[in-house]
Amino acid sequence: MKKSAVITAVSVVAIVPMALLAISINENKAEQQNINAVPQIKKFESRSSEWGKYYQRQYDSYKQTKKSDKIDDMLIKNPALVVMWAGYGFSKDYNAPRGHFYMLEDNVNTLRTGGPVDAITGPMPTACWTCKSPDVPRLIDKIGELDYFTGKWARHGSEIANPVGCADCHNNETMKLTITRDFLNRALDAEGSLKAADATHQDMRSLVCAQCHAEYYFKKTEWTDKNGEKQTAGVVTFPWSNGFSVEAMEKYYDDINFVDWTHKVSKTPMLKAQHPGYELYKTGAHGLNNVACADCHMPYVREGGVKYSSHNVGSPLDHMANTCLNCHSEDEKTLKDTVARKLERKTELTKTAMDVIARAHLEAGKAWELGATEAEMKEILQDIRHAQWRWDYAIASHGSFFHAPEETLRVLGSAINKGQDARVKLRAVLAKYNAGNYAAPDFSTKEKAQEIIGLPYEKLVEEKMTFLNGLRKEWIEEQKQKELYDPQTQEGMKFNTSYAPAQ
Amino acid sequence: METKNMLKSVSILSVLAAVGMFTYVVHASNMFSYLSEDPKVCINCHTMNTQYATWQHSSHRGRATCVECHLPKESLIDKIFAKSRDGFKHSYAMTFRTYETHNIRASESAQKRIQANCIACHKEIVSQITAYSKLYQTKEESGQMAQKCWGCHRDVPHGTTRSLTTTPDNLGVKEI
Numbered sequence: 001m002k003k004s005a006v007i008t009a010v011s012v013v014a015i016v017p018m019a020l021l022a023i024s025i026n027e028n029k030a031e032q033q034n035i036n037a038v039p040q041i042k043k044f045e046s047r048s049s050e051w052g053k054y055y056q057r058q059y060d061s062y063k064q065t066k067k068s069d070k071i072d073d074m075l076i077k078n079p080a081l082v083v084m085w086a087g088y089g090f091s092k093d094y095n096a097p098r099g100h101f102y103m104l105e106d107n108v109n110t111l112r113t114g115g116p117v118d119a120i121t122g123p124m125p126t127a128c129w130t131c132k133s134p135d136v137p138r139l140i141d142k143i144g145e146l147d148y149f150t151g152k153w154a155r156h157g158s159e160i161a162n163p164v165g166c167a168d169c170h171n172n173e174t175m176k177l178t179i180t181r182d183f184l185n186r187a188l189d190a191e192g193s194l195k196a197a198d199a200t201h202q203d204m205r206s207l208v209c210a211q212c213h214a215e216y217y218f219k220k221t222e223w224t225d226k227n228g229e230k231q232t233a234g235v236v237t238f239p240w241s242n243g244f245s246v247e248a249m250e251k252y253y254d255d256i257n258f259v260d261w262t263h264k265v266s267k268t269p270m271l272k273a274q275h276p277g278y279e280l281y282k283t284g285a286h287g288l289n290n291v292a293c294a295d296c297h298m299p300y301v302r303e304g305g306v307k308y309s310s311h312n313v314g315s316p317l318d319h320m321a322n323t324c325l326n327c328h329s330e331d332e333k334t335l336k337d338t339v340a341r342k343l344e345r346k347t348e349l350t351k352t353a354m355d356v357i358a359r360a361h362l363e364a365g366k367a368w369e370l371g372a373t374e375a376e377m378k379e380i381l382q383d384i385r386h387a388q389w390r391w392d393y394a395i396a397s398h399g400s401f402f403h404a405p406e407e408t409l410r411v412l413g414s415a416i417n418k419g420q421d422a423r424v425k426l427r428a429v430l431a432k433y434n435a436g437n438y439a440a441p442d443f444s445t446k447e448k449a450q451e452i453i454g455l456p457y458e459k460l461v462e463e464k465m466t467f468l469n470g471l472r473k474e475w476i477e478e479q480k481q482k483e484l485y486d487p488q489t490q491e492g493m494k495f496n497t498s499y500a501p502a503q
Numbered sequence: 504m505e506t507k508n509m510l511k512s513v514s515i516l517s518v519l520a521a522v523g524m525f526t527y528v529v530h531a532s533n534m535f536s537y538l539s540e541d542p543k544v545c546i547n548c549h550t551m552n553t554q555y556a557t558w559q560h561s562s563h564r565g566r567a568t569c570v571e572c573h574l575p576k577e578s579l580i581d582k583i584f585a586k587s588r589d590g591f592k593h594s595y596a597m598t599f600r601t602y603e604t605h606n607i608r609a610s611e612s613a614q615k616r617i618q619a620n621c622i623a624c625h626k627e628i629v630s631q632i633t634a635y636s637k638l639y640q641t642k643e644e645s646g647q648m649a650q651k652c653w654g655c656h657r658d659v660p661h662g663t664t665r666s667l668t669t670t671p672d673n674l675g676v677k678e679i
Binding site for chain 2: 003004005007008011012014015018019020021022024025026028029031032
């Protein structure tokens with residue numbers, strides 16, 4: 001009996017700590033699972049605040065892009081632009097870009113997107129949303145790429161609710177960088193020097209940016225919808241198959257006779273360069289050394305003991321200690337002065353180019369007015385087309401003067417040359433029609449220039465305001481019902497535009 | 504007689520229960536994994552995630568595993584004894600939550616072992632510096648060099664900041 005009692009007692013004494021240990025192990029396992037759990041973010045979650053719950057520092061730094069809020073009216077700064085873009089949206093309204101936080105807001109507010117009154121009115125196609133929002137890959141997944149790229153901009157107004165954000169670059173399960181716009185994959189494969197499938201992580205740190213910071217056009221593509229009806233989509237396409245250079249893309253467009261618009265004054269079949277940022281960066285010192293966009297624009301920063309990649313994408317010159325000085329041993333001032341000098345050089349040439357090209361347009365307009373023939377004008381218009389395309393290619397990505405200073409200046413040089421070629425030929429035509437001493441009218445202010453090209457500015461603003469107070473508000477209500485609307489995207493947002501500046 | 508039989512049954516049952524519990528604990532704690540030298544075993548519990556991550560990103564990752572620095576190398580008996588004692592202490596700390604800070608530090612006996620292991624691998628350079636610099640000639644009672652290696656090499660191998668909050672994205676096993 002005694003023996004049994006002892007055995008029982010010993011067993012119980014052994015069981016108690018083992019039970020405690022077992023309980024503790026299970027608790028710890030649960031905790032471990034909790035800590036290691038992959039954040040639950042649903043596929044195509046377009047609301048960045050949902051990602052921000054798990055990646056607070058990244059999200060918070062992303063929101064800091066709202067500090068880049070200045071409206072800088074480029075048409076006031078360079079009235080020649082109004083003449084150069086006559087008949088095209090950019091002559092209505094064109095500002096220097098603001099922070100990522102404002103992307104969608106500025107797209108909705110710009111006079112370029114006009115004042116649609118329903119889903120089928122307005123000047124722009126659906127493609128104009130493509131780079132503005134993580135709702136785009138979500139929508140493409142839902143309705144298909146060709147359907148997405150069909151119709152007017154206003155058609156997707158109630159679906160596109162969030163400015164560029166987490167889901168544009170990250171996989172929702174692994175957070176790995178990922179290309180969410182298939183047209184970049186297609187373009188990389190067509191260009192061939194870096195196939196999409198071969199991209200390393202370091203390549204991806206630039207390629208996610210290249211999804212939008214690149215030259216593109218809307219390729220007309222026929223397709224049949226599910227009702228058997230023929231539709232035409234305008235699919236965002238990068239003209240890369242001949243290469244990245246200005247000549248390669250020019251050839252691409254010439255070969256397919258692509259025309260963005262016909263110039264209102266000179267009747268030139270024009271090309272609008274968008275922002276070949278990636279293409280130009282590849283030719284510069286940083287690009288050649290495979291320094292990624294993120295290395296300078298999203299540098300690692302410290303917060304207490306934690307190191308993370310800042311998502312406050314902006315000028316690296318704002319915090320050089322974390323960017324330039326990681327590699328360069330000069331002091332901040334020397335580097336800043338060097339960059340400033342690069343900008344001055346570009347500004348000098350771009351001002352010359354704009355003046356030359358704007359005058360060429362006006363002089364060509366005069367020649368038409370005097371009765372010049374198509375045959376007389378053909379070569380001249382080709383020169384103007386190429387001149388403006390080259391100038392635009394060189395400067396449309398705002399950082400080109402720094403990313404690729406040599407290439408930028410070379411291209412600007414060729415733009416001026418082409419523009420002057422056109423003007424020399426124009427002089428002969430004008431002389432033939434007894435206007436050899438014709439001088440283009442004064443376009444030294446935005447208002448004068450818009451008057452010359454006959455732009456109904458007041459009407460455009462009025463239509464825009466009607467749209468903003470009407471259809472836009474309906475869109476937001478619909479977005480709320482669809483649970484796409486994220487109030488955090490509007491926190492601290494002020495209505496601020498070139499036509500109605502914030503008070 | 505009946506009471507005796509009942510007590511006997513109870514004792515048998517309790518032994519069976521103890522054996523059953525032991526088996527369960529062996530299973531739940533992944534006990535046999537502790538016989539291995541794989542560093543991944545050290546993050547069976549999440550407490551060591553930071554130490555694992557910092558080591559994994561250090562120059563030592565290809566040279567020395569956790570146990571090669573933290574356990575005695577000379578004798579197998581010492582090693583097993585140290586491993587069991589540390590294991591017991593860790594289980595106790597985890598069970599009774601006595602470690603609640605996010606900064607775990609090596610105990611004094613662990614420090615001695617680590618120091619010995621530093622010297623064992625780097626003995627050539629250590630013999631040079633002890634021969635030529637008085638700074639390293641002071642000895643502790645145990646005979647070990649009093650100057651700790653990490654007094655200067657503070658970031659070897661776990662980095663200068665090594666708390667759970669400093670490696671927020673480095674939890675669990677990640678192959679690099």
